[in-house]
Each structure stands twice: as C-alpha cells, then as structure tokens.
Amino acid sequence: MGSEPQHATSPAPDAPSLVHQVAPGPQLLETAAGTLRMLAEPTRLHLLWQLAEGPKSVTELAQASTVPRTVVSQHLAKLRLSGLVDTHRNGRHIIYSLHDGHLVRLIRETINHADHRLTGEPTHD
Template identity: 75%
Template sequence: MSSQPGSRAISAADVPSLVHHVTPGPELLEAASATLRMLAEPTRLHLLWQLSQGPRTVTELTAAVGVPRTVASQHLAKLRLSGLVDTRKDGRHVIYSLHDGHLARLIRETINHADHRVTGEPAHG
C-alpha cells in the first residue's frame, strides 16, 4: 500500500489470479503439449530462462546462452511464432520478452525441478 495522496489500497480483486481452475479437455491439453514441446529443446529453454529474468536483445541472449547469433535468432523466431515470446523495437534493437507470467513461472519451476533431480536435493511437499 502507498501512503501518497490519491493512492488507494490494492484489493485482492485488483491482483490477477495466478491459478485458473480449469478442467483440461482435448484442445487445452494440445495447447499445453505444444508449449512443453517448445520447452523440450535445451537452447530454447535456456533462451526462455534468460527471458524469465527480464527482457533482452538478441545480442544479450546470444552472449548469455553461448550460441551463434543465427542459432539464437532461429530459436527466437520459433518461440515468437508459437506465441511464447513477444518483441518490441527500441531503435535498431529488437527486445524479446516472455508473453506472460505463467510462462515465467513454468520455466523457473522446470529449472528448479531439474535442479532437484540433478543435485539429489529432496523434493518439496
């Protein structure tokens, strides 16, 4: 809550839900599977991990992921066409970002899950 003049308290109704109560049918399961297929490639997952930390340029992503620019660009094009990442122009630069917070949480949880499997750290309840 802010104490500045003209501000108001934030109610639960103002905060978007992080969980949607749904019953998955065939269309929803196919859409979810398509998302998971895009995450199933290590370079794409690494690019998405970097984007889960905040928006980045192709140059920043190429350096962080350690792949040639052409490889990063090809994967980013697939991610953009699949609707997982968004782009915006900033002068001559294209800035990439994740499409939504659900995807950011999915990527972080996927990496954390893998960390437990690789390190042998006990799973959370």
C-alpha cells in the first residue's frame, strides 16, 4: 500500500458521502493532524463554531468574539490558507463559510464532546 488513502467503496457521483472508508497512510494522517492543529486554538475553534451555524462576515464574527477584529482577521487568514474556510464577496464585505460538511460535523462533535466532559453528561454513540 502507498501513502494514498485506499477507498473501500465509492459513492454514486451525485450522492454525498458522509463517511469514507479509508486506510490512512502518512499523507492522509498528516493532513488530518494539520486540520486538528488548526482547531486546537480556542479563538479559531470559536470562529469555526460560529461558521458551523452559517456564513458570516468578519464584522459578525468579531461581534460574537471576545477578541479584537484584527485578531479575528488574522485567524481567518490562517483558516483560509489551511483550506478550512472559503470566502466570497458580497458587495464590500467578505463572507466566510466552512469548506464542507465534514468540517461542520467535526466542529459540532468537538464542542459537544467537550460539553460532555465538562458537565459530566453521560456519553453516547
């Protein structure tokens, strides 16, 4: 086996795939670790949490954060360069959104997992 992921099944071309059966090789593991490193910073995780609810401008994200707008912009630039967020222009505003549904689910599950750890709520599947 090479460093490329081995897909056990392929979804129909028009059907979204929520789970991919893969055998993680070095390249896939490094890419996944890079994503997790980007999530490992609380301000970035909070921005991604907000974007999991839908696209937002820098202004909207800064208003919901506890950090200055310049800090929000710096974190968004890192997230964009890492491929976790996409942008599009709406008039004079740049609108940020999460790149895909896998990331939305990862963010939500990460926050929910932390909530269980903090509150002692029983775990579940």
